[in-house]
Amino acid sequence: MTATPSDVLRGTLDLLILKTLTLEAMHGWGISQRMQQFSRGVLDVNQGSLYPALQRLEQKGWVDSDWRVTEHNRRARYYHLTAAGRRALGAETESWRKYVSAVELILKTT
Amino acid sequence: MALIRRLVKRLRALLWRGAVERELDEELRFHLELETTKNVEAGMSPADARRKALVDFGGIEQTKEVHRDVRGGRWIEEALADARYALRTLRRNPALAGAAILTLALGIGANTAIFSAVNAVILRPLPFPHPERLVMLSEDNAEKGWVRNVVAPANYLDWKERVKSFAEVAAYTGGGGATISNQGVPQRVRVRGVSGNYFSVLGAQAEAGRTFEDGETWQTGTPVAVISHRFWLDAFGGDPATIGRTIPIDGRPTQIVGVMPARFSFAADTMDIWQPMGWDPQSRTQDFFRRAHWLRVIARLKPGVTPEAADAEFQTVVRRLQVEFPATNRVMGADLVPLHEFLIGDVRTALLMLQGAVALLLLIACANVGNLLLVRALGREREVSLRLTLGAGRARLVRQAFTESLVLSALGGAAGFALGWWGTRALAALQPAGMLPVADVPMDVRVLAAILSLTTLTGLIFGIAPALWSAHRVPAEVLKEGGRSETGHGIRRWGDALVAGEIALALMLTLGAGLLVRSFWRLQRVDPGVDSRGVLVVGIRLGSGYQGNPSSTLAFFDALRERVRAMPGVSGASQGMIPPFGGTAFTSDFRIESHAPDDFGVEIARDRVTPDYFSTLRVPLKAGRFITEADRMGATPVVVINEALARQQFKDRDPIGQRITFSRVADSTSVWRTIVGVVGDVHQTGLAVQPQIAAYEAFAQSPTSYMTLLVRTPGDVESLVPGIRRIVGELDPNLALAQVQLLERLQERSIARQRFIMSLILVFAATGFLLALVGVYGVMAQMARRRTREMGIRLALGAQASDVQWLVMRHALAVVAAGLGIGLTAALGATRGIQTLLYDVAPTDPATFVVVPALLLLTALVASWLPALRASRTAPATTLRED
Numbered sequence: 001m002t003a004t005p006s007d008v009l010r011g012t013l014d015l016l017i018l019k020t021l022t023l024e025a026m027h028g029w030g031i032s033q034r035m036q037q038f039s040r041g042v043l044d045v046n047q048g049s050l051y052p053a054l055q056r057l058e059q060k061g062w063v064d065s066d067w068r069v070t071e072h073n074r075r076a077r078y079y080h081l082t083a084a085g086r087r088a089l090g091a092e093t094e095s096w097r098k099y100v101s102a103v104e105l106i107l108k109t110t
Numbered sequence: 111m112a113l114i115r116r117l118v119k120r121l122r123a124l125l126w127r128g129a130v131e132r133e134l135d136e137e138l139r140f141h142l143e144l145e146t147t148k149n150v151e152a153g154m155s156p157a158d159a160r161r162k163a164l165v166d167f168g169g170i171e172q173t174k175e176v177h178r179d180v181r182g183g184r185w186i187e188e189a190l191a192d193a194r195y196a197l198r199t200l201r202r203n204p205a206l207a208g209a210a211i212l213t214l215a216l217g218i219g220a221n222t223a224i225f226s227a228v229n230a231v232i233l234r235p236l237p238f239p240h241p242e243r244l245v246m247l248s249e250d251n252a253e254k255g256w257v258r259n260v261v262a263p264a265n266y267l268d269w270k271e272r273v274k275s276f277a278e279v280a281a282y283t284g285g286g287g288a289t290i291s292n293q294g295v296p297q298r299v300r301v302r303g304v305s306g307n308y309f310s311v312l313g314a315q316a317e318a319g320r321t322f323e324d325g326e327t328w329q330t331g332t333p334v335a336v337i338s339h340r341f342w343l344d345a346f347g348g349d350p351a352t353i354g355r356t357i358p359i360d361g362r363p364t365q366i367v368g369v370m371p372a373r374f375s376f377a378a379d380t381m382d383i384w385q386p387m388g389w390d391p392q393s394r395t396q397d398f399f400r401r402a403h404w405l406r407v408i409a410r411l412k413p414g415v416t417p418e419a420a421d422a423e424f425q426t427v428v429r430r431l432q433v434e435f436p437a438t439n440r441v442m443g444a445d446l447v448p449l450h451e452f453l454i455g456d457v458r459t460a461l462l463m464l465q466g467a468v469a470l471l472l473l474i475a476c477a478n479v480g481n482l483l484l485v486r487a488l489g490r491e492r493e494v495s496l497r498l499t500l501g502a503g504r505a506r507l508v509r510q511a512f513t514e515s516l517v518l519s520a521l522g523g524a525a526g527f528a529l530g531w532w533g534t535r536a537l538a539a540l541q542p543a544g545m546l547p548v549a550d551v552p553m554d555v556r557v558l559a560a561i562l563s564l565t566t567l568t569g570l571i572f573g574i575a576p577a578l579w580s581a582h583r584v585p586a587e588v589l590k591e592g593g594r595s596e597t598g599h600g601i602r603r604w605g606d607a608l609v610a611g612e613i614a615l616a617l618m619l620t621l622g623a624g625l626l627v628r629s630f631w632r633l634q635r636v637d638p639g640v641d642s643r644g645v646l647v648v649g650i651r652l653g654s655g656y657q658g659n660p661s662s663t664l665a666f667f668d669a670l671r672e673r674v675r676a677m678p679g680v681s682g683a684s685q686g687m688i689p690p691f692g693g694t695a696f697t698s699d700f701r702i703e704s705h706a707p708d709d710f711g712v713e714i715a716r717d718r719v720t721p722d723y724f725s726t727l728r729v730p731l732k733a734g735r736f737i738t739e740a741d742r743m744g745a746t747p748v749v750v751i752n753e754a755l756a757r758q759q760f761k762d763r764d765p766i767g768q769r770i771t772f773s774r775v776a777d778s779t780s781v782w783r784t785i786v787g788v789v790g791d792v793h794q795t796g797l798a799v800q801p802q803i804a805a806y807e808a809f810a811q812s813p814t815s816y817m818t819l820l821v822r823t824p825g826d827v828e829s830l831v832p833g834i835r836r837i838v839g840e841l842d843p844n845l846a847l848a849q850v851q852l853l854e855r856l857q858e859r860s861i862a863r864q865r866f867i868m869s870l871i872l873v874f875a876a877t878g879f880l881l882a883l884v885g886v887y888g889v890m891a892q893m894a895r896r897r898t899r900e901m902g903i904r905l906a907l908g909a910q911a912s913d914v915q916w917l918v919m920r921h922a923l924a925v926v927a928a929g930l931g932i933g934l935t936a937a938l939g940a941t942r943g944i945q946t947l948l949y950d951v952a953p954t955d956p957a958t959f960v961v962v963p964a965l966l967l968l969t970a971l972v973a974s975w976l977p978a979l980r981a982s983r984t985a986p987a988t989t990l991r992e993d
Contacts, residue, residue, distance in 0.1 A: 028137060052177045056180050077136075
């Protein structure tokens, strides 16, 4: 697949981070890799924008972070989903689906 | 839980910005390293891998900036940055910061301590229910010159029965000592006689057992007593079975019926035991019940009755008593004041003066700190201008200076709080016993609030002024001037005004202190009339076994004196009733035989002394003879009078051989005593009190059971005590020494309050004086620095060093003179307020009003001469080369 990676839509980055974190706690780089991997390279997350987004989510109380040691014995900040984050993910996913189907509808009818 | 975690994290982001930033750095570095490793694994060279990682990341600094924005709390960060900046600048100039903080601390600390005392004594209500309904009743007697005097029991009883405005009226005695025997060991205790309703009038309940009933004012079966909490613990170990126990008090078996709670305190008294008066009902109608005055009387007003209305009714009753009992009450007036006002008494003036003094000190402190900041603002003119030019926001500059002052006043406030806390304790601990009529001087919430508002307010005032000023200056002008010219006059004029104000305030403070010092100096030089050095005072009160038995009383004291005199090192042993400087005297009416029958005298101090009394105390004989061993019972009753009485009653006639009696109207029962000698005046009541007219009877002709032994020794006075204690114990095992004291100490103690107040004022004034000098020095140093260039030019052109010094000195002289003028004018009015605290010194004492301003002027000129000198000594070339 050689398609040009497209920028992540504004506002969807949070959703993607939350979704990524449902599996396990991850550090920032891991999140960026996982997101790239899942989207099969289509979505290229601007790695730099990941960190302010994580900070924002943490302030909302949707994710929490702590410092842990990686398998290579390095100190890294790991982020994980909170209960509130899990609930938010459900609601955000729902509204995203509505949004997508609405856009789809418009694209189909015109 | 999660919420708390979040809050903690946010707080941490605010307070430990450095740590949070470091963590972000680490997090990003970690990310880049992993990304680089990934790229290397994909086959890139390490350099390319690193570059690609950075490109993919897209701007580390932007990320951090966005991250910070998201973190939020920017204004708090800025405020904290300001505060940190302020701390840094303060650290850069530790002398100034230290001076300012110390100044504030002194001002605030002194105010806190004194205000706490004022609050505890004057502002806080008495610790009784409805304290506003408690009043003090006293006798006034124009003829005898009595004001708020103690009351005769018959008058007390009449007031109690007749005045309807009073719900209840109680009486108590000043309190005295007694000897109790606790498990066989004689012990001196403090006892107060009270009417049965004393505690119920105050509204105080017993902690255990009961208080007294109204009827117990009069004789009942067994004598009863209520004891204090402290005494209960000390003497009985807090044993509940103490109630109901019977102990001998002065030999009389007395039953303990109650214990008062620890918090019970009436006018900070330290009584161990309260006992009902236990009057004999027959006394009610006897003459002495109206003639002898020894009670303090308090009344509780009925609800809804104002003190004024009560006083009106009270006065009609008093006038009726004047008619009913003309012999004793003809000119007897009475006085009703709120109890609180009475208890505060004369300490009020002293406290208010101290409060005034520390208020002046605080003003000086504020002016001084303002001054220091102004001086610094001037010194930083260029820095500020530079920052303005470089684009710093004016508002932010103002805010920065403002924060700086707030930080300064917060530090000063904290130090002041600590000093105040310590000072309050020190004040309460060091005050002469009983000066503050309260049990404790706490630093309460109101004081705390006062301090906080003071520091904040001072911070605001002297923070805003220089900051506003520096912000509205045109930067280019300042930079052009090179911070030297005479523009910016406004702020320097402010500086001058502050210094002048400081000088004025310091002058007032120092003048007040000067007057008190002079007054105290005079007090110390008062001739006490006795030589108190090397004299031991021992109070002895015989038990009830000696009552009505004069010969055994005499025998006891004769034996005591004889044995004490035989002790090694004793050069004299004698007795009187009340020692000199004892704070009180036993007084009565009198009549001189050769005067007209209606020409009677009032208020003569009486004492009963042994023959060697005068020689032991070294009271000089002015005429006639001292009392001798021959003046015993059965011999002609004799009396020795003092010079004051001789002057007042006999003018230029010879008093020797005249006869005197101690009653107003002589009758067949009157004892006429022949005046055999005249002695020098003794300050019986205290050094600050003029000697009263006095008469000394012979102890052997009228023995009493309460006596004071006076022992003189050329050696160590206190080493005599164990020996005397042993002798007394051998003569009567049931006796304890009532009071053991050095006469010298008593003399000092009689002016301890004056000394204490003077010392406090002196400390405050010295501090204010120093602060004012610092202010003068600071402003003049700044001025000298500004004019260094001018001086350099002048010197280069051939002016003398003294000429250029005069430039600064002239300015200082003008400022200081203005301050002195203002201060003198204000002080002339203000010192009248402390007249009652002065002894033999006018509130406008010329010497003080010349010496103190001169001293201030001189030191201020020296303080301004120093910087002038330094400036004039700088080599002209150096100054001109600067910039």
